[in-house]
Amino acid sequence: MGLEQYKGDMEMCCRCSACKFIPMQKVNGSQFSYACPSISRYNFHSYSGGGRVNIGAAMLKNGFNYTDKLLHIVYNCQMDGACGVSCNYAMDMEVLQPIQEFRIKCVQDGHTHPALDKVIAGLRKTGAMVPAQGKRGDWAAGLDLKDATKEKVDVLYHVGCLTSYDKDYQKLARATAKILQKAGVDFGIAGNTETCCGGRAYQMGYEADFLNQAKKNMAMVKKSGAKTLVTGCADGYQAFKVLYDKYDLKGSLKVLHISEYIDKLIRDGTLKPRKKVNLSVTYHDPCRLGRLGESWVHWTGKKVPGDKFVFDPPKEYRRGTKGVYEPPRDVLRSIPGVKLTEMTRIKEYSWCCGAGGGVNDSNPDFNLWTAKKRIEEAISTGAEAIVTACPWCEKNFNEAIKESGSGLKVYDIVELVEKAL
Amino acid sequence: MALSKEVYKEFEDVVGEENICDDPAIMPSYYNTEFAAVMLPGNTAEVQALVRLCNKHKLKFRPICTGWSGMFPKGIILMDLRRMNHIIEINEKNMYAVVEPYVISSELQAELMKRGLNFCIKGAGTTCSAMLRGHGHMDQTTSGDDRNHLAIEWVTPEGEIVRTGALGSSDEWFSGDGPGPSLRSILTSAVPPGVTPGVFTKAALKLYHWPGPAKFPVVGHSPKYVLSEIPPNMMARYFSFPSVEKMWQAELKLGEAEICYELMGFNAAMVAANITTCNEEDEKMFNRLNKEVQGPGFFVIIAGNSAEDFTYKKKVLEKIVSDAGGKSLKTVEDPEIEGILMCQCIRISASIRETFRPGGAFNSIPIMGQRDLTIKWAIGAGKAKEPLIKKGYIVDDGGAFFGWGVEQGHLGKTEIFCKFDPRNAEAKAAVEGWQKEQTARAFKEHYFASTMGPQDEIGPALSNYHLWWRKLVRAIDPNGVSPEGGSLV
Numbered sequence: 018m019g020l021e022q023y024k025g026d027m028e029m030c031c032r033c034s035a036c037k038f039i040p041m042q043k044v045n046g047s048q049f050s051y052a053c054p055s056i057s058r059y060n061f062h063s064y065s066g067g068g069r070v071n072i073g074a075a076m077l078k079n080g081f082n083y084t085d086k087l088l089h090i091v092y093n094c095q096m097d098g099a100c101g102v103s104c105n106y107a108m109d110m111e112v113l114q115p116i117q118e119f120r121i122k123c124v125q126d127g128h129t130h131p132a133l134d135k136v137i138a139g140l141r142k143t144g145a146m147v148p149a150q151g152k153r154g155d156w157a158a159g160l161d162l163k164d165a166t167k168e169k170v171d172v173l174y175h176v177g178c179l180t181s182y183d184k185d186y187q188k189l190a191r192a193t194a195k196i197l198q199k200a201g202v203d204f205g206i207a208g209n210t211e212t213c214c215g216g217r218a219y220q221m222g223y224e225a226d227f228l229n230q231a232k233k234n235m236a237m238v239k240k241s242g243a244k245t246l247v248t249g250c251a252d253g254y255q256a257f258k259v260l261y262d263k264y265d266l267k268g269s270l271k272v273l274h275i276s277e278y279i280d281k282l283i284r285d286g287t288l289k290p291r292k293k294v295n296l297s298v299t300y301h302d303p304c305r306l307g308r309l310g311e312s313w314v315h316w317t318g319k320k321v322p323g324d325k326f327v328f329d330p331p332k333e334y335r336r337g338t339k340g341v342y343e344p345p346r347d348v349l350r351s352i353p354g355v356k357l358t359e360m361t362r363i364k365e366y367s368w369c370c371g372a373g374g375g376v377n378d379s380n381p382d383f384n385l386w387t388a389k390k391r392i393e394e395a396i397s398t399g400a401e402a403i404v405t406a407c408p409w410c411e412k413n414f415n416e417a418i419k420e421s422g423s424g425l426k427v428y429d430i431v432e433l434v435e436k437a438l
Numbered sequence: 439m440a441l442s443k444e445v446y447k448e449f450e451d452v453v454g455e456e457n458i459c460d461d462p463a464i465m466p467s468y469y470n471t472e473f474a475a476v477m478l479p480g481n482t483a484e485v486q487a488l489v490r491l492c493n494k495h496k497l498k499f500r501p502i503c504t505g506w507s508g509m510f511p512k513g514i515i516l517m518d519l520r521r522m523n524h525i526i527e528i529n530e531k532n533m534y535a536v537v538e539p540y541v542i543s544s545e546l547q548a549e550l551m552k553r554g555l556n557f558c559i560k561g562a563g564t565t566c567s568a569m570l571r572g573h574g575h576m577d578q579t580t581s582g583d584d585r586n587h588l589a590i591e592w593v594t595p596e597g598e599i600v601r602t603g604a605l606g607s608s609d610e611w612f613s614g615d616g617p618g619p620s621l622r623s624i625l626t627s628a629v630p631p632g633v634t635p636g637v638f639t640k641a642a643l644k645l646y647h648w649p650g651p652a653k654f655p656v657v658g659h660s661p662k663y664v665l666s667e668i669p670p671n672m673m674a675r676y677f678s679f680p681s682v683e684k685m686w687q688a689e690l691k692l693g694e695a696e697i698c699y700e701l702m703g704f705n706a707a708m709v710a711a712n713i714t715t716c717n718e719e720d721e722k723m724f725n726r727l728n729k730e731v732q733g734p735g736f737f738v739i740i741a742g743n744s745a746e747d748f749t750y751k752k753k754v755l756e757k758i759v760s761d762a763g764g765k766s767l768k769t770v771e772d773p774e775i776e777g778i779l780m781c782q783c784i785r786i787s788a789s790i791r792e793t794f795r796p797g798g799a800f801n802s803i804p805i806m807g808q809r810d811l812t813i814k815w816a817i818g819a820g821k822a823k824e825p826l827i828k829k830g831y832i833v834d835d836g837g838a839f840f841g842w843g844v845e846q847g848h849l850g851k852t853e854i855f856c857k858f859d860p861r862n863a864e865a866k867a868a869v870e871g872w873q874k875e876q877t878a879r880a881f882k883e884h885y886f887a888s889t890m891g892p893q894d895e896i897g898p899a900l901s902n903y904h905l906w907w908r909k910l911v912r913a914i915d916p917n918g919v920s921p922e923g924g925s926l927v
Contacts (some may be wrong), residue, residue, distance in 0.1 A: 028861060031794040032469075034504045034542075034565045040660045041787035044544040045653065046552070047525050060457065060478050060520050061464055063507065068467030075466030086461035106661045108788035109717050179522045323830045324858055324865065325796045331718045338659040365660050 020073060020122055022387035023115035027074035027089055029326055035107065036100035040364040049361035049394050051184035052099040054387040063090050066112045067098025075219050079429050085127045091123050092130045093380055095373035095387070098306040102337040102365045109326055109334060113309075115364035120222035120374075122435045132378045133221045140226060143213035144233075145178040154208030156180070156187035160194050165205030165241035172197070172204035172278075173243035175234075175257065177250035178213050179408045185415075186408045192435040193249050193275055199438055200287045204247070207237055214248075216256030216305070231256070231266050238270060245271045249431065251303035251407035255310055262313040274306055275405045276430050280344035283351050290437035293354035298428070299400040300346060300357060301391065301414075302367035303407035308337030345406050345430050352437045358398045360361035366395065370410035377413065382435075388417035395425060404433060441474050442645050445495055449515075451489040453477050457521070469508065471832040473516045482591060482639040483597060485743045488517060488635065490597035490880075501637045503539040503567035511921055517637065525549060526640060532612045533645040534588050535568075538798050539638065543568045544785065546643075556784075561853075563789030569641045573804075573851045575783050577844040578693070578701045580646045582851075588614045588642035590625055595635045595915035603642075611642030616699035622909070624910060635911055635920035649699070649741040654781045661715040665777030671742035674780040675751060675771065676709055677764040678735035682817065685734045688762035688809045692738070693847025695758065697751040700739040702783060703809075703852075705838030706731050711792045712782055720796070723769075729838060732765050736842075739780055796833045799860035801873045802853055805880055805887045809850030815885050816841070819854045819876040826856065826872060831865035833857040871878060872902060 038044060039052045040241075051057045056065035061073060069090070076082065094116065101112035125128070136146055143149035165173050167324070174197065180190045197204050215230025221223070234257070238246060248254045258272035284290040302308075314335055318328040342364045349357050362368045370389030371377065392414060395403040403410055403425060414427045440460060441449070449903055450458050457478035465472055474497065479485045485501075492499045492515060499515040510516065523540035530553055537546060543557075544564035550556055558580035560572035573582035581587070589605035589612070602625065604610045606618020614622055625634050638715030655666040663785045668674075679685035692698050704712075710724035740755060743746025759766070770776055771830050782788040803819060805812045816839035826832045833856075840893045841852035856872060873889060880887040881896060 025861075029794075029798045030796065031506070033506055033563065033790050033794070035790065038542065038544070038565060040663070041544045042654070042656050042663045042781060042785055044542075044564075046548045047541065047545045050542075050545050050548075052863065060518070061459060061467075063464040063467040064521075065467075068464075071467040071470075072463065075470060082462060084461050084463045086459065087463035087873075090463065102660055107788060108795050120518050293639075324833045325717055325721075326798055326859065327717045327721075331716075334716065334894065336659075336661055338661070342659075379521060 018390035020118040022076055023118060024074065025109050025320060025326065026111040027070040027077070027115050029108065029110040030067050030070045030074070031108075032067055032071070033171070034065070034067065035103045036112065038103060039362055040103050040106045043366055045361050048397070049368075051382060052103050052362070052366055052368070054097070054371065054383070054390070055094045057250075057390075058383055058386055059093065064093065066104060066116065069094070069116045069119065070112060073115050080419060081122070081126065081377070083123070083126070088123065088128055088130070091120055092133070093376065094385055095304070095369045095371065095376050096120070096161075097369035097373045098309045098337065099304075099366060099369065102308050103353060105334055105336040106335065108257050109332070111334070123275075124222035124224070130379045133375045136375065137218060137223050137226055140213055140218060140230070146213050146217050147178050147182050149182055151182070152209045153181045153211055154206065156190045157206060157208060162194055163205030165207050165243060166210045166237065169242040170203055170205035171243065172202055172245045172247055173238060173241050174204050174206050175214065175246055175248045175253050176206060176211060177248065177253045177408065179412065181211065182251055182423060183412070186412065189249055189408055189429050189431055192431040194195055194431075196279060196288070196434055196438065198429060200282045205243075206242065207241070211238075211365065211402045213254035214253040216260060217258055217375060219256070219338065220373060227260070228264065231261050231264065235261065235266050235268070243404045245273060247273050249273055249275045250409070251310070252409065255305035258310065259313045273340055274310070274406065276306070276345035276348055277341055277363065279431070279434055282350050283348065288438065290352045290434060292420040292437045294352050294433055294436050295354040296357060296402055296433070297356040297400045298336055298349060298402045299360050299395050299398045299405045300349060300363075300371065301395070301403055301405040301410055302340070302342060303366055303405060303410050304367065304369050304373055307340035307342060307367055308365045310341050311335045311337060311339040340365060348430055348434060349404060352433055358400050360394045360398055362394065370405070370413045372409040377409070384413065385417055385420060388413040388420055392417045392421060392423060392425060396423060404428045404430055406430045446475065448491055449475065449477060449488060452484055452491065453479055468516060469510055471510045472512050473510070474513050475706075476516045476518055478518050478521050482593065485517065485593045485637050486597050486599055489593050489595065489919075493596055493917050496917055497919060498921050500921065501539070501567065502917055504542060504565060506562065506566060514921065516923055519637075522639065527611070528553065529611070530555065534611055534642045536611050536640055536642045537568050537646055538640055539567055539569055541568045542566065543570075544787070550645060551648055551650070552652045554648050555645045557643050557645050558578065558582050559786040561786070561789060567865070568643060568671060569638060573844065575702045575786055575842065576700050577842055577851065578698050581845045581907065584622060584707045586644040587625070588612060588644055590614070590642070591640040592625065592634070592639055593637045593639055595920035596917070598768055605642075633922060635915045639681060640873060643721050649743045650784065654785070656781060662775050663778070663781070665781055668773055668777055668780065671745060671748035672739065672780065673748075674737070674739045674776045674783070676704070676735055676767040677759050678731035678739045678767060679733050680763045682734050682813055684762045685736065686813065688758050689736060689809060689843055690766055690847055691758045692755070693843050696846050697740060697754050697755050698738050699741040701736055701781060701843050701847075703736040703841040705734070705835065705840050707835030707838055708792050708840055709737065709770070709779070711795065712788045713778050714791075717796055724835070727769060729765065730769060735764075735767070737779065737783065739783065793855065793857065796857045797859040800855045800857045801869045802855045803873060803876055803880065803887050804851060804853040805885045806849065806851055807885055809841060809847065809852065811837070812841065812850060814854035815855050815883060816852045818879065822872055822876055823854075826868050829868070831858060831862070831868045
């Protein structure tokens with residue numbers, strides 16, 4: 018079905034421009050009112066959620082005309098779903114799904130982006146979305162962790178590509194492992210056998226590669242016997258929890274982000290952050306942990322003939338409401354000395370870090386431009402540090418700060434928890 | 439219709455390579471119109487330069503702000519004013535704000551509320567340009583249309599920059615009528631075509647006192663935002679009445695008493711749309727409210743400047759409503775629903791729920807005048823909707839109309855919608871027929887409906903204004919580069 022299944026949704030767009038802004042009731046002035054990096058950067062309506070579905074609807078009707086401009090529009094989108102949240106405040110229609118299907122169609126029709134092709138070639142060769150230098154499990158040297166491919170474990174910790182391979186971010190994997198060890202969790206890792214979740218390949222439009230990764234991962238999970246999978250990466254979280262479910266591959270696997278898992282361990286008294294961490298922070302909601310981390314809703318039905326856009330059975334829209342918003346905040350609040358101040362754009366209407374949808378590879382300038390906007394917003398709170406819960410966000414923010422010369426610090430939530438234990 | 443390479447380059451030199459595009463890929467997102475090119479000027483000087491080039495090459499152009507609607511001839515140049523998005527000034531002392539075209543109402547209002555001020559947001563909604571002409575939910579206290587546009591910066595169709603009102607003789611924006619040139623009759627034409635040729639690049643908007651909080655305490659997640667508490671000295675209620683006459687009696691007296699911050703003549707269907715988060719929920723709520731109301735009604739927000747003022751206003755409200763046999767809707771008395779309505783109807787953040795959500799489109803006939811008279815016309819237009827409802831062409835809203843008082847009921851606006859699925863050709867044709875028929879009836883019965891036209895038909899009844907208008911347009915646009923094309927929202 019692909020794009021066709023969203024024909025009715027795309028035709029519903031009334032071009033109100035809500036998709037360009039955060040939900041109207043949350044607009045708090047002339048600063049930080051924009052929701053979508055793509056239209057904010059490139060300004061033509063075509064780069065907005067509404068413009069994209071207008072183009073999709075027209076091309077379904079009149080045929081696909083792949084111009085360079087069209088491909089620039091398609092690949093300069095973080096696929097972050099902010100457009101859908103703002104639209105769905107008032108409208109009953111899918112926004113991100115048709116945009117995703119349009120990108121998948123571009124890839125299927127051979128209209129790919131060379132930088133993304135290169136990344137996918139790497140994925141096919143090494144099972145990673147980043148350059149694979151050394152072995153995937155090297156980060157765990159000396160930690161004495163269980164190998165989930167050989168031993169049964171309760172919890173499987175899926176580390177993710179960036180955290181596994183990038184020497185600057187392996188600290189996040191080590192911090193996570195130490196936290197789980199302190200809590201006495203029976204967990205393991207797949208080490209060198211771990212492979213990419215496929216989530217970013219999906220965002221880039223490479224559906225077949227995503228499915229290939231998903232099948233490999235679920236086979237490995239089955240072998241490990243783990244009933245719970247914990248990710249430290251928001252992309253991994255969305256892939257295992259939402260996308261695998263969308264394609265009926267997840268089964269009964271329980272998927273938790275490390276911030277949710279730590280929150281649970283703190284709540285049941287297993288973990289007690291006691292050491293003071295004197296730091297004023299603001300928290301950045303990663304898109305795929307927040308609004309795009311909402312569970313998939315399986316629905317099949319038909320539009321009820323007549324005057325309204327309603328369905329039988331009624332369709333439940335994923336409006337970003339049920340993402341993971343409170344657990345990371347509760348974890349931060351539980352750390353003595355940490356003072357949390359919120360930015361204007363938070364939770365379901367959070368501004369993207371810039372890296373999503375493969376933009377970090379396809380257009381590094383736009384990626385950085387987006388990250389810098391977030392850093393400006395973080396600085397406006399007066400916080401000393403921006404905390405996030407995804408290595409891709411952390412990497413982007415570090416690069417933006419380096420370029421802008423700001424003194425803002427960047428942490429992943431696990432780094433602060435580790436300091437407090 | 440494509441621009442030659444040389445001409446394209448001339449335009450590109452003005453706005454820069456990034457801000458001009460003639461690629462067919464972008465056209466579906468711009469009204470499915472094949473524009474010669476879409477351009478994104480960043481300031482008045484660029485607009486002026488583009489307009490001058492249009493004159494040089496005899497190319498037609500039209501501007502848009504947020505660009506919700508509009509009609510555009512094929513092959514023209516579109517100026518998307520999105521990059522002109524700055525609040526230039528908020529003058530608290532003289533109570534005006536100067537904005538560029540792409541400042542949306544929500545942004546400006548949020549800045550104003552921090553300063554104890556507010557302005558007239560148009561009913562089209564808060565995602566639209568703050569510069570938009572028209573009427574809105576707060577007309578009772580903020581008036582609408584001509585009253586609120588003060589001095590304006592206007593790039594004429596020939597590319598001259600004209601500064602009107604006070605701005606024409608000083609650097610002040612406080613007045614639309616002088617001491618510089620007042621061009622209100624040209625700049626805010628209320629009759630068809632309703633759009634002044636050229637481009638408005640800045641406007642000063644009149645500001646009003648805001649007795650409410652600096653920021654509404656909105657909690658929860660989209661699409662269900664609620665208020666954590668009702669702000670002090672504020673209250674929202676919906677009253678229904680035994681008859682239209684009784685409702686009008688109350689509306690008039692409330693206007694005379696000047697106690698309502700907002701008096702919005704919502705019908706039950708619009709209340710239901712506002713407070714629900716999806717179409718299915720909307721339908722259930724409409725059925726519930728329909729049983730709860732005793733007849734036509736309106737929604738009221740009162741806002742006191744002090745506890746004493748609030749108590750006074752509340753007492754007067756209760757007395758007037760009671761005298762007219764009005765009944766408060768219990769559903770709206772629920773603080774959660776009261777809060778949702780209060781916030782949304784001040785921030786005008788749910789217009790899309792009221793209009794587009796059910797079917798994807800709506801056609802409307804707004805008429806201006808004395809409320810009791812225009813309501814009588816609207817009752818007829820509502821009855822004419824009934825066959826369309828029976829056939830399933832339009833959403834069942836009970837044939838209801840809506841409207842509100844302007845300037846404490848001194849004037850009023852009444853409007854009636856048909857919401858429908860535009861992909862249903864039969865429904866679309868039926869709605870268009872209804873609109874044409876009822877607009878003609880309005881004209882025949884001497885009501886002013888903004889859907890009236892064409893000009894040749896209505897002009898003779900209005901002092902042949904259309905002939906004068908055409909002479910004016912020829913004078914200010916001798917090259918015919920700034921075509922008409924419906925209102926721009």
